[in-house]
Amino acid sequence: GDAWEVVDDHHLEASYEFPDFETALAFTNDVGELAEAEWHHPDISLSWGEVGIEMWSHEVGGLTRADFVMAARMDRLYAADGE
Template sequence: MSELASKKCVPCKGGVPPLKGEALQALQKQVEGWDVVEEHHLFKTFKFSDFRTALDFVNRVGEVAETEGHHPVITLTWGKAEIKIYTHKINGLTESDFILAAKIDTLNK
Protein backbone atom coordinates (compact mmCIF):
# COMPACT_ATOMS: atom_id res chain seq x y z
CA MET A 1 0.00 0.00 0.00
CA SER A 2 1.34 3.43 -0.90
CA GLU A 3 1.89 6.10 1.73
CA LEU A 4 -0.97 8.10 0.23
CA ALA A 5 -3.37 5.16 0.52
CA SER A 6 -2.79 5.05 4.27
CA LYS A 7 -3.80 8.71 4.73
CA LYS A 8 -7.32 10.06 5.29
CA CYS A 9 -9.05 12.52 2.95
CA VAL A 10 -9.50 15.93 4.56
CA PRO A 11 -12.68 17.88 3.76
CA CYS A 12 -11.97 21.07 1.83
CA LYS A 13 -13.58 24.17 3.26
CA GLY A 14 -12.71 26.28 0.23
CA GLY A 15 -10.56 29.36 0.18
CA VAL A 16 -7.41 27.38 -0.61
CA PRO A 17 -5.79 27.43 -4.03
CA PRO A 18 -5.71 24.22 -6.07
CA LEU A 19 -2.36 22.46 -6.38
CA LYS A 20 -0.32 23.38 -9.45
CA GLY A 21 2.99 22.60 -11.15
CA GLU A 22 5.65 20.78 -9.15
CA ALA A 23 3.30 19.97 -6.28
CA LEU A 24 1.03 18.09 -8.70
CA GLN A 25 3.95 16.32 -10.37
CA ALA A 26 5.29 15.08 -7.03
CA LEU A 27 1.92 13.63 -6.04
CA GLN A 28 1.24 12.18 -9.49
CA LYS A 29 4.38 10.03 -9.19
CA GLN A 30 2.69 8.28 -6.27
CA VAL A 31 -0.46 7.24 -8.17
CA GLU A 32 0.56 5.06 -11.08
CA GLY A 33 -1.54 5.28 -14.22
CA TRP A 34 -3.52 8.36 -13.19
CA ASP A 35 -3.43 11.29 -15.59
CA VAL A 36 -3.48 14.87 -14.34
CA VAL A 37 -5.72 16.61 -16.88
CA GLU A 38 -5.17 20.34 -17.36
CA GLU A 39 -4.05 20.65 -13.72
CA HIS A 40 -7.76 20.30 -12.88
CA HIS A 41 -8.56 16.64 -12.27
CA LEU A 42 -7.22 13.11 -12.09
CA PHE A 43 -8.44 10.54 -14.60
CA LYS A 44 -7.94 6.81 -14.97
CA THR A 45 -9.64 4.02 -16.91
CA PHE A 46 -9.94 0.59 -15.32
CA LYS A 47 -10.64 -2.35 -17.67
CA PHE A 48 -12.40 -5.57 -16.75
CA SER A 49 -13.43 -8.80 -18.45
CA ASP A 50 -17.17 -8.13 -18.18
CA PHE A 51 -19.85 -5.78 -16.90
CA ARG A 52 -20.40 -7.55 -13.56
CA THR A 53 -16.72 -7.24 -12.57
CA ALA A 54 -16.67 -3.56 -13.53
CA LEU A 55 -19.88 -2.99 -11.53
CA ASP A 56 -18.44 -4.75 -8.47
CA PHE A 57 -15.35 -2.53 -8.69
CA VAL A 58 -17.49 0.62 -8.97
CA ASN A 59 -19.50 -0.45 -5.90
CA ARG A 60 -16.25 -0.89 -3.93
CA VAL A 61 -15.12 2.57 -5.11
CA GLY A 62 -18.44 3.90 -3.80
CA GLU A 63 -17.81 2.37 -0.38
CA VAL A 64 -14.36 3.99 -0.18
CA ALA A 65 -15.79 7.32 -1.34
CA GLU A 66 -18.45 7.24 1.37
CA THR A 67 -15.91 6.30 4.04
CA GLU A 68 -13.59 9.12 2.97
CA GLY A 69 -16.34 11.69 2.37
CA HIS A 70 -14.79 12.44 -1.02
CA HIS A 71 -16.71 11.42 -4.13
CA PRO A 72 -15.38 10.88 -7.67
CA VAL A 73 -17.18 11.11 -10.98
CA ILE A 74 -17.66 7.53 -12.18
CA THR A 75 -18.59 6.34 -15.67
CA LEU A 76 -19.47 2.65 -15.95
CA THR A 77 -19.75 0.81 -19.25
CA TRP A 78 -19.31 -2.82 -20.28
CA GLY A 79 -15.91 -3.97 -19.03
CA LYS A 80 -14.74 -0.48 -18.11
CA ALA A 81 -14.92 2.07 -15.31
CA GLU A 82 -13.62 5.60 -15.77
CA ILE A 83 -12.84 7.60 -12.65
CA LYS A 84 -12.43 11.38 -12.52
CA ILE A 85 -11.40 12.98 -9.24
CA TYR A 86 -11.15 16.61 -8.21
CA THR A 87 -12.17 18.79 -5.30
CA HIS A 88 -15.46 20.41 -6.30
CA LYS A 89 -15.26 23.14 -3.64
CA ILE A 90 -12.15 24.69 -5.25
CA ASN A 91 -12.66 23.31 -8.78
CA GLY A 92 -9.18 21.80 -8.79
CA LEU A 93 -6.86 19.33 -7.12
CA THR A 94 -5.87 18.87 -3.48
CA GLU A 95 -3.85 16.17 -1.74
CA SER A 96 -7.14 14.45 -0.84
CA ASP A 97 -7.74 13.75 -4.53
CA PHE A 98 -4.47 11.84 -4.73
CA ILE A 99 -5.26 10.03 -1.48
CA LEU A 100 -8.58 8.86 -2.94
CA ALA A 101 -6.85 7.78 -6.17
CA ALA A 102 -4.33 5.72 -4.17
CA LYS A 103 -7.13 4.09 -2.17
CA ILE A 104 -9.01 3.24 -5.38
CA ASP A 105 -5.87 1.63 -6.79
CA THR A 106 -5.75 -0.77 -3.83
CA LEU A 107 -9.18 -2.09 -4.90
CA ASN A 108 -7.88 -3.21 -8.29
CA LYS A 109 -5.02 -5.44 -7.11
Protein backbone atom coordinates in the same frame (compact mmCIF):
# COMPACT_ATOMS: atom_id res chain seq x y z
CA GLY B 1 -5.53 0.97 -13.73
CA ASP B 2 -2.20 2.37 -12.64
CA ALA B 3 -2.12 5.32 -15.03
CA TRP B 4 -3.67 8.34 -13.39
CA GLU B 5 -3.40 11.51 -15.40
CA VAL B 6 -3.70 15.10 -14.29
CA VAL B 7 -5.98 16.76 -16.85
CA ASP B 8 -6.09 20.52 -17.47
CA ASP B 9 -4.39 21.11 -14.12
CA HIS B 10 -7.87 20.50 -12.73
CA HIS B 11 -8.78 16.86 -12.23
CA LEU B 12 -7.43 13.34 -12.05
CA GLU B 13 -8.53 10.78 -14.59
CA ALA B 14 -8.02 7.03 -14.82
CA SER B 15 -9.54 4.04 -16.51
CA TYR B 16 -9.66 0.50 -15.10
CA GLU B 17 -10.27 -2.57 -17.24
CA PHE B 18 -12.31 -5.64 -16.35
CA PRO B 19 -13.22 -8.93 -18.01
CA ASP B 20 -16.96 -8.21 -18.01
CA PHE B 21 -19.77 -5.96 -16.77
CA GLU B 22 -20.27 -7.68 -13.44
CA THR B 23 -16.68 -7.20 -12.27
CA ALA B 24 -16.75 -3.57 -13.44
CA LEU B 25 -19.95 -3.03 -11.41
CA ALA B 26 -18.35 -4.67 -8.36
CA PHE B 27 -15.41 -2.26 -8.61
CA THR B 28 -17.84 0.65 -8.97
CA ASN B 29 -19.37 -0.42 -5.65
CA ASP B 30 -15.93 -0.67 -4.03
CA VAL B 31 -15.14 2.86 -5.21
CA GLY B 32 -18.58 4.02 -4.05
CA GLU B 33 -18.01 2.61 -0.58
CA LEU B 34 -14.62 4.34 -0.41
CA ALA B 35 -16.18 7.61 -1.64
CA GLU B 36 -18.83 7.49 1.07
CA ALA B 37 -16.28 6.62 3.77
CA GLU B 38 -13.96 9.46 2.71
CA TRP B 39 -16.84 11.77 1.81
CA HIS B 40 -15.07 12.47 -1.45
CA HIS B 41 -17.07 11.53 -4.52
CA PRO B 42 -15.59 11.01 -7.97
CA ASP B 43 -17.52 10.89 -11.22
CA ILE B 44 -17.65 7.26 -12.32
CA SER B 45 -18.36 5.97 -15.80
CA LEU B 46 -19.30 2.30 -15.94
CA SER B 47 -19.47 0.34 -19.14
CA TRP B 48 -18.85 -3.21 -20.24
CA GLY B 49 -15.36 -4.11 -19.00
CA GLU B 50 -14.35 -0.59 -18.03
CA VAL B 51 -14.66 1.87 -15.17
CA GLY B 52 -13.54 5.45 -15.76
CA ILE B 53 -12.89 7.86 -12.91
CA GLU B 54 -12.73 11.65 -12.85
CA MET B 55 -11.99 13.26 -9.55
CA TRP B 56 -11.25 16.65 -8.09
CA SER B 57 -11.94 18.64 -4.96
CA HIS B 58 -15.08 20.63 -5.60
CA GLU B 59 -14.43 22.98 -2.68
CA VAL B 60 -11.27 24.31 -4.34
CA GLY B 61 -12.21 23.66 -7.97
CA GLY B 62 -9.08 21.60 -8.46
CA LEU B 63 -6.80 19.00 -6.96
CA THR B 64 -5.91 18.55 -3.32
CA ARG B 65 -4.03 15.89 -1.40
CA ALA B 66 -7.35 14.07 -0.86
CA ASP B 67 -7.58 13.33 -4.58
CA PHE B 68 -4.19 11.69 -4.73
CA VAL B 69 -4.90 9.67 -1.58
CA MET B 70 -8.18 8.44 -3.12
CA ALA B 71 -6.41 7.62 -6.39
CA ALA B 72 -3.88 5.45 -4.59
CA ARG B 73 -6.66 3.70 -2.66
CA MET B 74 -8.56 2.93 -5.85
CA ASP B 75 -5.41 1.39 -7.32
CA ARG B 76 -5.17 -0.82 -4.24
CA LEU B 77 -8.86 -1.80 -4.53
CA TYR B 78 -8.29 -2.68 -8.17
CA ALA B 79 -5.23 -4.75 -7.34
CA ALA B 80 -7.18 -6.52 -4.56
CA ASP B 81 -10.09 -7.30 -6.91
CA GLY B 82 -7.69 -8.89 -9.35
CA GLU B 83 -6.31 -11.31 -6.79
